[in-house]
Amino acid sequence: HSAKVLDYAKYGGKYGVKCDAIEYDHKFVVARKNKVVNTLVSGIKMKLKMNKVTLVEGQAMILERTLEGFKVQVQVQDQEEIYIGKRMLIATGSTSIIPPIPGVEVGIKKGFVLTNKEILDLEIIPKKLVVIGGGVIGLEMASYYNSIGSQVTVIEMLSKIAGGTDYDISKLLMKHYEKKGIEFKLESKVTRLTDTQVIYEANGSEYQVDCDKVLMSIGRRPVTTGYGLENIGVELDRGAIKVDEQGRTNVVNVYAAGDVNGKSMLAHTAYREAEVCVNNILGKKDVMRYHAIPNVIYTNPEVATVGETEETAKEKGINYSVTTLKMNYSGRYVAENEDGDGICKVLIDKKYNRLIGVHMIGNPSSEIIFGVSLMIETEMKIDDIKELVFPHPTVSEILRESIFS
Known part of the structure; x- marks a missing residue:
C-alpha cells in the first residue's frame, strides 16, 4: 500500500496533483508493517482466548497413537509437555x-x-x-x-x-x-x-x-517433516498430506488443512478448509470445493481471477464462449486510472449458460472478484446475472458490461 501511495505521489500530475521532493522512508514502512502484523496477531490471540482455546507455543512432535488418542510432545523452552487428543488437525503450512x-x-x-x-x-x-x-x-x-x-x-x-x-x-x-x-x-x-x-x-x-x-x-512446498507424521502413518502425495474432500487423511480422526495438503496454498482457502475439517470433526457433513476460489496478485495494477481459464476449459472439454472487454468501459476506472489499459475477460459455459471464469487486471480488481466467486459458486445463470444492479459509478460495472457484450 505504501508503494501505491508513492506511485500516486509520483504520477499525481496526471490528476492535477503535483508533489515535489517526495521522500520514501522504507525503514519506517517496514516498522509500520510489523506494527500492523502484531496488531492482527494480537487480535487472533485475543479471539482464541475469548473462545477458551489453550494456545501452546513450542516445537511439537507426534509420538504415537494410543487407546487414549494421539500423543503429542511439545518442547516449550526447557520443558517438555504431553498432550493427548482423540482427533488431530494438522495445519503446518508451507516453506x-x-x-x-x-x-x-x-x-x-x-x-x-x-x-x-x-x-x-x-x-x-x-x-x-x-x-x-x-x-x-x-x-x-x-x-x-x-x-x-x-x-x-x-x-x-x-x-x-x-x-x-x-x-x-x-x-x-x-x-x-x-x-x-x-x-x-x-x-x-x-x-x-x-x-x-x-x-x-x-x-x-x-x-x-x-x-x-x-x-x-x-x-x-508443504511442511511435512520434523514433527512425526511417520509415527502414525500419515500418507503423502507428491510431498503433501493426502486428504479427501472432507479434509480427512488416511489415518482415522486425523485431518489436514491449509498449505500442508498442497491443494490451493492460499490463506483464504485454508480458512475454508479448516472449517470443513472442524465441521466434519463435530459431525456436521461438509465438503471442500475449489472451483470458485479467487486468486489475487497484489501488484499495481492488481490482478484478480477466479474459475476456469481458456487453457483449463479446453483441457476439460468445456464448450465455452469468451468475451474480453477493456476496463475503460467503466467510467470509474477511466477517472481513477489515467492511461490504464486493464481488461476483463469472461468465460461462459455455453451448454449450461453459466459463468465459469473471470480474469481482470486493473485496480481495484481484488475488491470485485469475491462477487464473481459467489456467482460461480452458486452456479448463477447468465440471464439472472444480467438482472443484478451494480452501483454506479464503480469499477465493478465492468462485469455487467462484459456479460452484456
Missing part, C-alpha cells in the same frame, strides 16, 4: 523451496539470497534486485521494489509470468512492468550464483546479472 543451485546456500548464510520472509524485513532498498521466479510472490515483491526505486530483473524458467494465470492477463501485466523498467528473462534457467551475480542460461548461451540482493521465489 520456501530452496533449489540445489551452486551458491544459493552460501548466499543465504551471507544475507545475499533472501526468501519472501527475509525480504519483508529488509530495511535497506537494494539498488539492484534479481527475483528468481516469476510467480505470484516474486511479482508482488518485484512490483514493490520497482516502485520504491530498485532496478529489478525477474528470471523465469517458463515462457510466461504469473504461473497458471490467464495468458492474456499475464502478458499485459508483463508489458506494464516492462514500461516501468523491470527486465524479464523468460525461458531462462539459473545455473549458479556468485557473491554479486546471478548466472543463467537462455537459448544455449550463458548470461549474468549484477545485483545487491536476490529473492529466491520459485515456489513453496
Whole structure:
C-alpha cells in the first residue's frame, strides 16, 4: 500500500496533483508493517482466548497413537509437555523451496539470497534486485521494489509470468512492468550464483546479472517433516498430506488443512478448509470445493481471477464462449486510472449458460472478484446475472458490461 501511495505521489500530475521532493522512508514502512502484523496477531490471540482455546507455543512432535488418542510432545523452552487428543488437525503450512543451485546456500548464510520472509524485513532498498521466479510472490515483491526505486530483473524458467494465470492477463501485466523498467528473462534457467551475480542460461548461451540482493521465489512446498507424521502413518502425495474432500487423511480422526495438503496454498482457502475439517470433526457433513476460489496478485495494477481459464476449459472439454472487454468501459476506472489499459475477460459455459471464469487486471480488481466467486459458486445463470444492479459509478460495472457484450 505504501508503494501505491508513492506511485500516486509520483504520477499525481496526471490528476492535477503535483508533489515535489517526495521522500520514501522504507525503514519506517517496514516498522509500520510489523506494527500492523502484531496488531492482527494480537487480535487472533485475543479471539482464541475469548473462545477458551489453550494456545501452546513450542516445537511439537507426534509420538504415537494410543487407546487414549494421539500423543503429542511439545518442547516449550526447557520443558517438555504431553498432550493427548482423540482427533488431530494438522495445519503446518508451507516453506520456501530452496533449489540445489551452486551458491544459493552460501548466499543465504551471507544475507545475499533472501526468501519472501527475509525480504519483508529488509530495511535497506537494494539498488539492484534479481527475483528468481516469476510467480505470484516474486511479482508482488518485484512490483514493490520497482516502485520504491530498485532496478529489478525477474528470471523465469517458463515462457510466461504469473504461473497458471490467464495468458492474456499475464502478458499485459508483463508489458506494464516492462514500461516501468523491470527486465524479464523468460525461458531462462539459473545455473549458479556468485557473491554479486546471478548466472543463467537462455537459448544455449550463458548470461549474468549484477545485483545487491536476490529473492529466491520459485515456489513453496508443504511442511511435512520434523514433527512425526511417520509415527502414525500419515500418507503423502507428491510431498503433501493426502486428504479427501472432507479434509480427512488416511489415518482415522486425523485431518489436514491449509498449505500442508498442497491443494490451493492460499490463506483464504485454508480458512475454508479448516472449517470443513472442524465441521466434519463435530459431525456436521461438509465438503471442500475449489472451483470458485479467487486468486489475487497484489501488484499495481492488481490482478484478480477466479474459475476456469481458456487453457483449463479446453483441457476439460468445456464448450465455452469468451468475451474480453477493456476496463475503460467503466467510467470509474477511466477517472481513477489515467492511461490504464486493464481488461476483463469472461468465460461462459455455453451448454449450461453459466459463468465459469473471470480474469481482470486493473485496480481495484481484488475488491470485485469475491462477487464473481459467489456467482460461480452458486452456479448463477447468465440471464439472472444480467438482472443484478451494480452501483454506479464503480469499477465493478465492468462485469455487467462484459456479460452484456
